[in-house]
Amino acid sequence: MAYILISPWIIGFLAFTFGPMLASLVLSFFRTDMLSAQWVGFANYVTLLSTDTTLSLFWKALYNTAYYVFLSIPLTMAAGFGVAVLLNEKISGRSVYRVIYYLPAIIPGIAVSLLWLWLFNPQFGLLNWFLSLVGLPGIRWLQDPHTAKLALVVMSIWGAGANMLIFLAGLQSIPTHLYEAATIDGAGAWRRFTHITLPMISPTLFFVLITDTIWSFQVFTNVYVMTNGGPAHSTLMYVLWLYLLAFRQYRFGFASALAWVFFIIIMALTALVFKSSGAWVYYETEIGGTRS
Amino acid sequence: MSEAVPMREGSQPGAFRWRQSKHAAIGIHVLLILGAVIVMIPLAWMLSTSLKPPDQVNKFPPIWIPTPFVWSNYVHALTIFPIPLWVFVKNSLFMSLAITVGTVMSNAIVAFAFARLRFPGSRVLFLIVLATMMLPGQVTMIPLFLLFSKIGWVNTYNPLIVPSFFGSAYFTFLLRQYYTTIPREMDDAARMDGCGTFGLFFRIIAPMSKPALGITAIFAFTWSWNEFLGPLIYLSKMESFPLALALSYLKGTYRVLWSELMVVSFIAMLPPLILFFVAQRSYIQGIVITGVKG
Numbered sequence: 001m002a003y004i005l006i007s008p009w010i011i012g013f014l015a016f017t018f019g020p021m022l023a024s025l026v027l028s029f030f031r032t033d034m035l036s037a038q039w040v041g042f043a044n045y046v047t048l049l050s051t052d053t054t055l056s057l058f059w060k061a062l063y064n065t066a067y068y069v070f071l072s073i074p075l076t077m078a079a080g081f082g083v084a085v086l087l088n089e090k091i092s093g094r095s096v097y098r099v100i101y102y103l104p105a106i107i108p109g110i111a112v113s114l115l116w117l118w119l120f121n122p123q124f125g126l127l128n129w130f131l132s133l134v135g136l137p138g139i140r141w142l143q144d145p146h147t148a149k150l151a152l153v154v155m156s157i158w159g160a161g162a163n164m165l166i167f168l169a170g171l172q173s174i175p176t177h178l179y180e181a182a183t184i185d186g187a188g189a190w191r192r193f194t195h196i197t198l199p200m201i202s203p204t205l206f207f208v209l210i211t212d213t214i215w216s217f218q219v220f221t222n223v224y225v226m227t228n229g230g231p232a233h234s235t236l237m238y239v240l241w242l243y244l245l246a247f248r249q250y251r252f253g254f255a256s257a258l259a260w261v262f263f264i265i266i267m268a269l270t271a272l273v274f275k276s277s278g279a280w281v282y283y284e285t286e287i288g289g290t291r292s
Numbered sequence: 293m294s295e296a297v298p299m300r301e302g303s304q305p306g307a308f309r310w311r312q313s314k315h316a317a318i319g320i321h322v323l324l325i326l327g328a329v330i331v332m333i334p335l336a337w338m339l340s341t342s343l344k345p346p347d348q349v350n351k352f353p354p355i356w357i358p359t360p361f362v363w364s365n366y367v368h369a370l371t372i373f374p375i376p377l378w379v380f381v382k383n384s385l386f387m388s389l390a391i392t393v394g395t396v397m398s399n400a401i402v403a404f405a406f407a408r409l410r411f412p413g414s415r416v417l418f419l420i421v422l423a424t425m426m427l428p429g430q431v432t433m434i435p436l437f438l439l440f441s442k443i444g445w446v447n448t449y450n451p452l453i454v455p456s457f458f459g460s461a462y463f464t465f466l467l468r469q470y471y472t473t474i475p476r477e478m479d480d481a482a483r484m485d486g487c488g489t490f491g492l493f494f495r496i497i498a499p500m501s502k503p504a505l506g507i508t509a510i511f512a513f514t515w516s517w518n519e520f521l522g523p524l525i526y527l528s529k530m531e532s533f534p535l536a537l538a539l540s541y542l543k544g545t546y547r548v549l550w551s552e553l554m555v556v557s558f559i560a561m562l563p564p565l566i567l568f569f570v571a572q573r574s575y576i577q578g579i580v581i582t583g584v585k586g
Contacts, residue, residue, distance in 0.1 A: 001489050005405035007418065008398045012458025016436065017424055021437035040343060086320050093321075099572065100328045103335070106564045108518035110536045111557035114543060115338050118550055124350045126337050132353070161331065169580040210426075218428055221520045225540050242430055247525055252434050259430045266428055 028257035034250050044257035057233060057241055058258070060094060063160075065238040067149050069216045072156040080163030085197075087164070088171040098168070101161030109221040115225050116155045117142070127154075142227050145234035152222060152235060163208055170204030171197070199282035206281045210273055214266055238262055342366070342554035349550050362551070369555035371537060375531055377556070384534040384563075387449050388516040394456035395463055395512035396505055403460040403467035404493050408479065418468075425461040429521075437549075438527060451526045452519070456512070463508050466506035469581050470504035471497060510571050514564045535560045 003010075028044055030037040050056045083101055087094055104112065111211050119126045120141040128138035140150040174197065220239045223229060229236035229244070244260070246255035341349060342365055344358040370377045405411075406418050440451040474497060482496045498505070523537045533541065539556055568575055 002405045002409035002414070004412035005409070005489075006459075007401050008457065009402040009421070009459035009464065010417075012398075012421065012455060012460075013424065016455045016458065017427065017432055020435035020439070021427075022430035024431055025440075027435060063482075083324070086324055089317075091324075093319055095572075096323050097328060098576070099569075100331055101329060102568075102576075105559040106514065106568045108520075108536050108539075108564065110518075110539050111561045114333055114539065114553055114557050117543075118341065119334055119337065124352050124354065126333070126354060129352065129354050157332065158334065166578050213428055214428065216428065224301055224520075224524075225543060234527060239430055242433075243393055243521070243525075246434050246437075246511070252438065256434050259434065263428060263431045266426075270426065290486055 003121070004092065010282050024256045024259055027253050028260050030253040032251065032253040037253065038094050040253070044254045047254065048257050048261060057236060058261075060233050061236050061238045061241040064149060064236055065217060065219065065232065068152055068156075068219060068237065069213060071150075072153045073216060075153065076160040077163060077205070079157055079160035079285060080201070080208075081167050081201075081205075082172055083161065083164045084167035087168055098165070103161070104159040105162035110225060112155075112159070113222040113225040116158075120151055120226075122269070141229060142235070145232045148227060148231060150233045152219075152226075155214075155222065163212070166208055167201065170201050174200045195230050202281045203283060206277050207275070210270055213269055213273065217262075217266055217269075302414065338554050338558060341550055342558055344551050346551065354439065357450040364553045366555050369559075370551040372542065372549070372552050372556070373530075377538075377559070379531060380533055380535040380538040381559070383532060384517055384536070387452060387534055388513050390449065390453045391456040392509050392512040394453060395460060396509050398457050398459045399463035399467050399508060400498060400505060401493070403464045403471060404497055407468045407471035408492070408497065409489070421461045421464050425465065433521075433525070440526065446526055447529055447532065448526075449532070452516070456516075463512070466511075466578065466581055467501070467504055469507060470501055474500050503574050503577075504581075509575050510567050510575060511578060514567055517563055531542050 027037075029039060029041055031040045031043065032038075045241050047055050048058050051059060055059065083097075087097055122128060122138055122140045122143060125141070127141065131138055139147055142148050178196050178200070179192055182196055187195065218239050219237050220243065223235050223237045223240050224243070227235040229240050238258075239262075242258045245251045245258065316496070337354075340356055340358060343361045343363070344355070344365075345360070345362045347509060348355045348358055373380070406414065406421070436451070437446075440446060445451050445454075478496050482492050517534075518536060519534075520536050520540070523534050524540075527533055527537060530538070530541065533548060535556075539553075539560055542553060542556060
């Protein structure tokens with residue numbers, strides 16, 4: 001009976017997840033064009049990892065993606081956490097703030113991208129106007145290879161409110177009596193924050209870190225719409241490159257190798273975060289009712 | 293919903309006991325308002341641009357309040373494509389609603405089996421569900437494309453809609469988490485009254501899970517409305533584009549008409565925004581249950 005009920009998922013898993021995963025692994029050992037496929041062993045992987053940029057933009061795309069991920073994640077997490085800590089105080093208008101900060105997460109990525117393309121406009125954009133207000137020269141943002149990735153990071157911070165909700169829920173599940181006891185013991189605000197809030201919230205930080213890392217590595221829509229990887233490949237992100245190879249050049253075999261390397265990188269990073277978690281994530285079985 | 297995950301609005305002290313002083317509360321508000329303004333400025337700018345006459349769009353320093361308000365931009369935007377805009381809206385609606393139906397139906401049942409029935413292998417299978425939540429879609433993207441093109445599904449909505457009828461890890465997880473908060477005694481009572489497994493699902497679990505099923509529907513609709521990469525891969529005929537895809541086309545093909553672009557962007561974000569405002573509380577609860585942002 002139970003198997004009948006979960007059969008949609010089993011079929012879906014085999015047909016749309018597990019089967020295609022294996023197929024993509026097999027495909028990665030073929031050289032393909034529109035019409036034919038030819039077994040080439042590990043040649044795709046060798047080409048992929050080549051440092052010759054005429055053969056492979058792998059290192060460039062990986063560098064760009066890592067640059068974006070490793071800058072935007074600490075910043076968005078810090079911003080989201082900061083807002084959550086403020087919202088966790090007993091203040092009026094909390095639900096209004098919560099809605100406003102969460103707004104950017106609901107808007108379609110394509111609309112966000114077009115909006116920011118306009119904000120980043122070097123001649124008429126709002127951002128350069130702000131810079132001019134404080135007497136700074138304008139920046140060419142997305143049109144300059146040196147600042148294009150940074151511009152994408154700036155844009156990602158705007159969406160930091162998405163994390164805020166999760167942090168806020170985590171903060172609210174910290175039992176009050178811990179703070180009361182600490183206060184009686186004479187702990188000041190800062191000590192309460194570092195000795196209660198941070199350890200108690202660390203499982204949430206851990207969870208957000210993992211999901212955000214996986215998610216940010218797949219950055220696509222904004223670079224596809226805003227820069228198409230340019231200028232000078234400075235915003236060529238991994239998934240954008242994969243898309244261009246597969247669906248513009250129809251190099252399915254090579255792109256599959258790319259996809260599997262991507263998969264392995266993400267798994268390795270996730271494993272690394274998991275391994276490190278023993279050192280900084282505090283678990284108390286009783287707490288954390290929002291997570292399981 | 294509030295039994296599932298209580299979000300306390302009340303009186304717990306935060307890390308800092310700022311509220312003891314009036315000045316501290318003002319300080320918090322100043323910081324929060326500053327942040328809120330930063331979040332709102334781009335959206336205000338979007339609205340402002342959408343209402344500008346052409347000669348006020350490209351101005352530096354920028355003009356914040358258009359004179360006059362050119363409401364006709366909104367009319368013009370409807371006909372800016374070779375195809376009327378409502379066709380894209382209709383496509384988006386059709387696609388998103390079909391995906392929503394598939395997602396709610398399949399996951400409601402699959403999650404029920406995982407939450408309520410004991411069967412050999414259930415733990416392992418559920419672990420697989422959780423693992424696939426972490427799987428980057430790029431690994432399956434190419435073989436799926438080849439499969440769907442082999443059976444002639446390219447340039448149809450099938451590759452986007454059909455998989456939603458076979459469950460998805462995220463929603464199975466969300467619904468299972470909710471189902472497990474319904475007391476088991478309900479099951480026993482229902483069984484005692486002669487309910488079979490189907491009866492248990494349709495008479496007890498599903499009616500009691502309306503809020504969670506509602507969240508599932510809202511999330512499924514919003515995400516498929518906002519979806520970009522899937523339609524980009526599978527749809528190449530403009531008359532079948534959803535709104536998101538049409539928007540990127542507008543940017544690519546024309547000399548960029550910022551006012552009209554902002555109008556269409558604004559229209560594209562209306563349905564998710566309206567859904568969010570209407571169902572705000574359960575929306576937030578849904579994110580809290582799974583811990584995954586929208």
